[in-house]
Amino acid sequence: MGSKRRTVCRGGIVAFVLALTLSYNARASASDELSIGEGQARFVWETFARLNAPAEECSTKWECWMTKAYLFETCEPEWGSPAWVRRLVRLTQEEHGALEYAKTKKLPEAERMRLQSSLEETLQEVRMNQKAFEWIDDHQLRLLEKMQQRYLNYCCKPGYYSARAEFPLGSMFVEASWKPIDPEQKDKYYTIESSELKGQLLGLVGLHLSSKVFSNWLWATWEHVDNPHRFEYGIMPDPLVPAQRFDIFVDQGLCQKDPSEEDDGQKACFWMHYELNGVQVSFMDRQGNPLVLSNSVFETSNPESSCMSCHARSTIGAKDTHLDLFRPRSLGPPDPSWFNDTPFPSKPFLQFDFVNFLRDVKPCEEICGDGSPHCVD
């Protein structure tokens, strides 16, 4: 990892030179260790196109998926219309450890401001497909008491491992990030009008995907090409050229081919302004180096992190505790001792597959009301 270790820039020219070196290093190491195979890139771009393809009742397919907000605030959630109504939230600094990061790195004022403003201006949402929702619902993982019960039933007894949550193949989640954009930029972004922000125009700036196509899931992340700090994050070179992507988009109805245009209409299609940062399917590369993959609008405070390393810490422990997502740093495989049922100084954690938002599950009475029959075992 030595070549990839980041140093924080400290002002003026030094900062500029360092920034260039760092982004160069990120890309240089990416081409050695972190390359994406062409088949893999094609697969995730096709997935991106299918998810963003126009849907019957929503603008895109994933916008007809259930939101985390609905799932956690509804006593008897059902798949269908109210479940997908958009609810955007600001990323809390505490959640993503930004202030912690700024402190430990002793970031210069300008850098801290940059972190702050990028956290403040973006709005996020998490959504799941029907398979994932039904599994959560069947296993009652949307209520804190049930989750705790699961922990207590199994913790520290023989067979403890079998209690780990195991989402079915085909489960999928997205996390999307939006920011207000100038209407003049409309042609370059996928946009929505936000009811929370009094009809303000928001552009999609980042999209995270986790998809259980095999047991350790498939992880992929995209950003808008104009995001100013994209190259400071863990990205991998994309083997597909724009024309190949365009063909995929045309096939899925995201773009229209226009032979009268010099570029067949590529520039006119706003989806062509999104870039793939990378794909992750394992914790390490084949030489045993921890893989780095991140997105400047989500991992703002964790440029050198890995999707799988952080998500493997989705857990519940004794007294409703969780593993820390940020310390030690989210790189490489998890430490098996976190989950062991054999001699252990404190109680081990129970893993919830790779699904991080389950940490926010609420007590039954908060959702269904005091004395609700739903809350009686």
Ligand code: HEC
């Ligand atoms: C340092 C921790 C961390 C890293 C690194 C991280 N995430 Fe997450 N991710 C989270 C947290 C926390 C949430 C829950 C957000 C919420 O509840 O609103 C989340 C939510 C998600 C979701 C929604 C489903 C879920 O698991 O809650 C997806 C999809 C996702 N992340 C994908 C990614 C991808 C792809 C990467 C890598 C490019 C990544 N994440 C890197 C912490 C992380």
